[in-house]
Amino acid sequence: MRNIYAFLVGGLFGAGLLLSGMTDTRKVQGWLDLFGDWDPTLAFVMGGAIIPMAIAWRFVPGRAPVLGGAFPQPPAPEVGRKLVLGSVLFGAGWGLSGLCPGPAVASISFGGLGGLVFLIAMLAGMLLAPPLRNRLDAVPAPS
Amino acid sequence: MQTDWIWGLFGGGLIGTAAAIFLLVNGRIMGASGIIGGLVDGSGRSSAAERIALLAGLVLVPAVLALIMGGAETHLTPNLAVVVAGGLLVGVGTRIANGCTSGHGVCGISRLSLRGIVATVFYIGAGGLTVVIFKHLLGVI
Numbered sequence: 001m002r003n004i005y006a007f008l009v010g011g012l013f014g015a016g017l018l019l020s021g022m023t024d025t026r027k028v029q030g031w032l033d034l035f036g037d038w039d040p041t042l043a044f045v046m047g048g049a050i051i052p053m054a055i056a057w058r059f060v061p062g063r064a065p066v067l068g069g070a071f072p073q074p075p076a077p078e079v080g081r082k083l084v085l086g087s088v089l090f091g092a093g094w095g096l097s098g099l100c101p102g103p104a105v106a107s108i109s110f111g112g113l114g115g116l117v118f119l120i121a122m123l124a125g126m127l128l129a130p131p132l133r134n135r136l137d138a139v140p141a142p143s
Numbered sequence: 144m145q146t147d148w149i150w151g152l153f154g155g156g157l158i159g160t161a162a163a164i165f166l167l168v169n170g171r172i173m174g175a176s177g178i179i180g181g182l183v184d185g186s187g188r189s190s191a192a193e194r195i196a197l198l199a200g201l202v203l204v205p206a207v208l209a210l211i212m213g214g215a216e217t218h219l220t221p222n223l224a225v226v227v228a229g230g231l232l233v234g235v236g237t238r239i240a241n242g243c244t245s246g247h248g249v250c251g252i253s254r255l256s257l258r259g260i261v262a263t264v265f266y267i268g269a270g271g272l273t274v275v276i277f278k279h280l281l282g283v284i
């Protein structure tokens with residue numbers, strides 16, 4: 001049952017990414033390009049996605065997921081250098097390519113060889129992350 | 144096009160609805176980098192089937208829709224060095240920051256998580272700066 005719902009969720013996610021234009025790198029880079037021909041679409045996508053999710057969060061306190069288990073605990077509200085450094089690296093790659101992880105997977109059927117190369121490089125980057133994370137954890141924070 | 148924002152809002156609504164179902168029904172966060180990354184580094188082995196099922200839907204439904212729509216285009220740069228650099232940075236960055244546009248952006252901001260908001264400010268800032276440097280100054284992309 002969990003897997004059937006997960007498949008439906010993935011399908012809805014993918015349909016949303018394609019129909020909103022987020023699998024088109026021109027639209028994403030057009031939104032990031034404040035000094036060019038600015039494309040506002042991504043702001044509407046983010047707004048449209050945040051509204052149903054904000055409603056969903058209101059149902060969480062005091063309840064359990066429909067299929068059992070428990071809702072994920074909010075992570076420690078720590079804004080550390082992993083969050084900042086990781087987000088800066090991600091943003092740089094996002095700006096260079098116009099792809100983030102969701103659209104990179106959703107576009108694999110029509111993204112051609114370039115899309116496949118991006119996906120393989122992204123998976124390699126994900127493999128490199130755990131040792132880097134450990135190293136960042138090992139260095140004491142500047143006081 | 145003038146109708147782009149309507150499609151953006153509609154598609155965004157589908158993305159948010161998907162994230163809401165995954166949270167309320169499965170009890171999980173719909174973050175693309177976390178779902179993929181947990182399979183790559185083995186940290187998500189206990190929920191591997193659920194992750195693979197989600198990714199199967201994420202690949203298959205756009206594939207069918209693209210066929211119906213008569214094709215879709217990513218307009219990804221043909222410069223493979225840029226593609227590889229972009230992919231590596233996206234992979235390593237999202238896993239160090241523990242989230243991407245869907246996890247920190249959609250799921251984090253919607254619960255007013257400080258981490259989600261800070262991450263989103265930094266990846267959009269870095270993305271904007273990268274486009275300025277590599278498009279307008281260097282002319283690479």
